[in-house]
Each structure stands twice: as C-alpha cells, then as structure tokens.
Amino acid sequence: MTAPVEVLALSPARRADRARFIAAPAPLYRGDPRYVAPLRREVHALLDPARNPWHRHAELALFVAVRGRETVGRIAAIRDRRYDQIRAEPLGFFGFFDCVDDGGCAASLLAEAERWARARGARELRGPVSPSMHDECGTLVEGFDSPPVIQMPYNPPYHVGLLEACGYRKAQDLFAYDFDLSQPVRPALARIAGAVEARGEFRIRTIDPRRFASEVEIVRALYNTAWEVNWGFVPLAVDEMEWRAEQLRRLLDPRVALVVEAQRAAGFEPVGFALAVPDVNEILVGLNGRLTPLALFRLIRGLRRIRTMRLLLLGVIAGYRKRGLEALLIREIHVRGARAGVMRAELSWVLEDNVVMNRTIVKAGGRHYKTYRIFGRPLV
Structure with missing residues (x-):
C-alpha cells in the first residue's frame, strides 16, 4: 500500500526551509537531460524577504509534499x-510547482x-508564476525536445494533465x-529596418555600463510604459528594478543591450529598448544548481564560449x-549577436x-518552437 502524501x-x-524547498525538484528530474537546475544562491535571494524587495508588497508561502521520507513535490502560494x-x-498565484x-x-x-x-481573499488561483510575472512563469506545454534557456521554466509533459485534472x-x-x-x-526585415534608418528620425545606442544606475532607470521607465496594457502586467518599482538589474549585471553585454531614441526638439529621447543576455544554461547543465569554486571557474x-542568447525584453x-x-x-x-559569435537566439x-508582436517576429525569421501556459x- 502506498503511503499517504503529507x-x-x-x-x-x-534559510533552512528555503534550502529544503529549493532542493525538492532535484530527485524528481534525476536522469532528465533537458532539466537545468537554477543556481541555488539566486533562488535563495529571490525567495528571501530580507533581500528581494518584491516581498514588501507580496506574501509568499512555501509547501513541500512528502511521502514517508521522500519529497515528492512542492508549491508556493502567493498574494x-x-x-x-x-x-x-x-x-492568488501559485508557483514553483513540481510534482x-x-x-x-x-x-x-x-x-x-x-x-x-x-483565506487571504483571493477569488481565483493562477499560475505558475515563480513568484511573479517578471520571473519564470508558465507550464511548458509544447517544445519538450530541448532544454530551457536562462530564466525560462521546464517541466515534464505530465504536469499539464495534473493541472487539468485538478480543474x-x-x-x-x-x-x-x-x-x-x-x-x-x-x-523583408532588412528593408523595414533600412527604411527606418533612412528617415533619420531615430538612432540606436548601446547601454553604457559606466552609467548603470541611470540606464536602469531609463529601462524601467520604458518597460513600465511599453508593457502597461499587457495581460497580467504590474509595473516595477524603483527598488525592484534596481535589485533585478543587479542580479543580471554580471551577464550584461552592451553589444546586445540597446536603446532606440527618437529625435525631438530638445534632442534624442528613449522610446524603446532590447535586452539580450547569454544563455548560461549552456554551462549550468549538470551543476545541480551548486556554485562550487570549480563550478564558478x-x-x-x-x-x-556561449553560443546561445536569450532576447529577454524588447519593447x-x-x-x-x-x-x-x-x-x-x-x-x-x-547582426550584433552574430558578430559576437552567437549562433542562436531565443x-x-x-x-x-x-x-502585432507575434506577426513581426515571424516575419523577422522567428520560429515558434515552445509554448508555455498560465493556468x-x-x-x-
């Protein structure tokens, strides 16, 4: 007889509770070559109310499922x-769902x-978001044949059936x-981009790491404005954006961190941006989320040597x-990614x-190859 789940x-x-929660998925994905464990130290920072300013306006509860001495699942509940x-x-939201x-x-x-x-007044539960729409979100429902890129989720196909069976x-x-x-x-993409350049109304510049704080604020303002009406979007406060920027700072490559500016009477003003980062998952495979001195080296x-990048934001x-x-x-x-030796981008x-954005991406040569679902x- 199978032992009951508790x-x-x-x-x-x-910290000990976070560590237990973070370690829970490892045995569930053992032997799956497509699973890439995130760095545990980064997940600790994400979940820690003392470090991540998101917690100032949110409440997070962590749960693990055990059967006897074996951990068989986990979930987070969020308001x-x-x-x-x-x-x-x-x-209400749920996230970090593994089972x-x-x-x-x-x-x-x-x-x-x-x-x-x-109990906290939610009328619907939605997810997975881990722990917000600015972080990893969605259940993979199509595209199981390749590993995820940086800060994108992965799960086995049966997760879809488990969620649907629960309503x-x-x-x-x-x-x-x-x-x-x-x-x-x-x-077609070259023609459109060339026509924009020919008009002389806009220019592209790279983000300047020497002015990191002011550049982060420019990106935050553009991000909050450009995404304002998107489904489920909540603007980032200054402290949240600064914290997130610091998490990504060591991965910043100015060659693929771009701002587009429009010419105005007073000069050029930012109106859009694109940010790509190297896909460190190429290296993290097999580390099980542990950053030992050898792993850090x-x-x-x-x-x-990374040859893949993720175009994380474009608006x-x-x-x-x-x-x-x-x-x-x-x-x-x-063009800039290829010049830097990158062979592939997600x-x-x-x-x-x-x-409109989906149509633009397809015309630009993007191949829709993975789908994630918010339930x-x-x-x-």
Whole structure:
C-alpha cells in the first residue's frame, strides 16, 4: 500500500526551509537531460524577504509534499497586494510547482495553495508564476525536445494533465521563438529596418555600463510604459528594478543591450529598448544548481564560449509602434549577436494575444518552437 502524501508548510524567512524547498525538484528530474537546475544562491535571494524587495508588497508561502521520507513535490502560494491595487483583480498565484506523476500528490499541493489564497481573499488561483510575472512563469506545454534557456521554466509533459485534472484551465499562453543567427537577416526585415534608418528620425545606442544606475532607470521607465496594457502586467518599482538589474549585471553585454531614441526638439529621447543576455544554461547543465569554486571557474571561463542568447525584453512605447522600430531592434540584435559569435537566439516570452508582436517576429525569421501556459481556477 502506498503511503499517504503529507503537505508541510515552510517559511521563506528561514534559510533552512528555503534550502529544503529549493532542493525538492532535484530527485524528481534525476536522469532528465533537458532539466537545468537554477543556481541555488539566486533562488535563495529571490525567495528571501530580507533581500528581494518584491516581498514588501507580496506574501509568499512555501509547501513541500512528502511521502514517508521522500519529497515528492512542492508549491508556493502567493498574494500580491500591488497586483490587486493595479489590476483590480483579487487573485492568488501559485508557483514553483513540481510534482511526481501522481494526481493525488498534485491535488494535495494545489488544494493547500488554494486554501491559503482563499483565506487571504483571493477569488481565483493562477499560475505558475515563480513568484511573479517578471520571473519564470508558465507550464511548458509544447517544445519538450530541448532544454530551457536562462530564466525560462521546464517541466515534464505530465504536469499539464495534473493541472487539468485538478480543474485548471488555460488563462494565457506565452510563446518562445527561435532565431538562427548563422543565417543572414531576412530581406523583408532588412528593408523595414533600412527604411527606418533612412528617415533619420531615430538612432540606436548601446547601454553604457559606466552609467548603470541611470540606464536602469531609463529601462524601467520604458518597460513600465511599453508593457502597461499587457495581460497580467504590474509595473516595477524603483527598488525592484534596481535589485533585478543587479542580479543580471554580471551577464550584461552592451553589444546586445540597446536603446532606440527618437529625435525631438530638445534632442534624442528613449522610446524603446532590447535586452539580450547569454544563455548560461549552456554551462549550468549538470551543476545541480551548486556554485562550487570549480563550478564558478567553469562558469566564468565558459561565458566567452556561449553560443546561445536569450532576447529577454524588447519593447517600444505607445505612439512609436508600427513604425518599424521593433524590426530595427530585432535586426540589430541579430547582426550584433552574430558578430559576437552567437549562433542562436531565443526571443521569449511573448503573450499569445500580442498579435502585432507575434506577426513581426515571424516575419523577422522567428520560429515558434515552445509554448508555455498560465493556468487558472476560480476559488468561489
């Protein structure tokens, strides 16, 4: 007879509890060549209320499922007060969902997250977001044949069935696109980008690491404005953006960190940006999330050899869209990335309902090769 599943509550404020939660997926993915464990020290920082300023407006609960002495799953439950204020939706979220292929285990974990969120006024549970839409989010539903790139999730195919069996349905799909940078820029993309340049109204510049703080604030303002009406979006506060920028700072490559500026009477002003980062998952495979001295040496040495990057963010503010700036940014990332020795880029993620951006990416040569799904379930 199979032992029953017990769900245990952990505190994100306690390092030992965070460590137990972070370590939970490792045995579940043992032997899966596509799984890449994130660096444990980075997940600690993300979950720690004393370090991550996101926690100032959000509440996070951690749970693990155990059967006897074996950990068989985990989940986080989330309430974000800022989301409620801005979106006027009393939502709860779940994230960091990992589970053995067992419907009873999944049901126990989700029921605990639902109970927790309902007690705090949530009328729907949505996820996975880990722990927000600015972080890893979505369940992989298409594209299981290759590992994830940096800061994108991975899960076995059976996760979809577990969630659906517990009453969860699609809320939104997120698309990931693959670009082959070893091939020339598509003629149609080159024509559009060339026409934008010929008008002389815009210019592209790289982000200046010497002015890191002011550049971060420019990107934050563009990000919050360009994404303002996107599904599920909540603007980043100054302290949140600064914290996130510091997490990515060591990966910043100015060659593929671009700002597009429009000419105004007073000079040029930023109206859009694109940010790509090297896919360090190429190096993290097999490290199991542990950054030992040898692993750190391997990471630093390997950064120069990475041949894949992720186009993490690309946006243009309202009033400057449909003028070819998205095409100009994609072309520049393609050309500059290829010049730096990058062979492949993933652009992710893009909302399924962002029809214009999806169409632009396909015309630019992007191949839709992965789909991630945000699920939701009413709690009333």
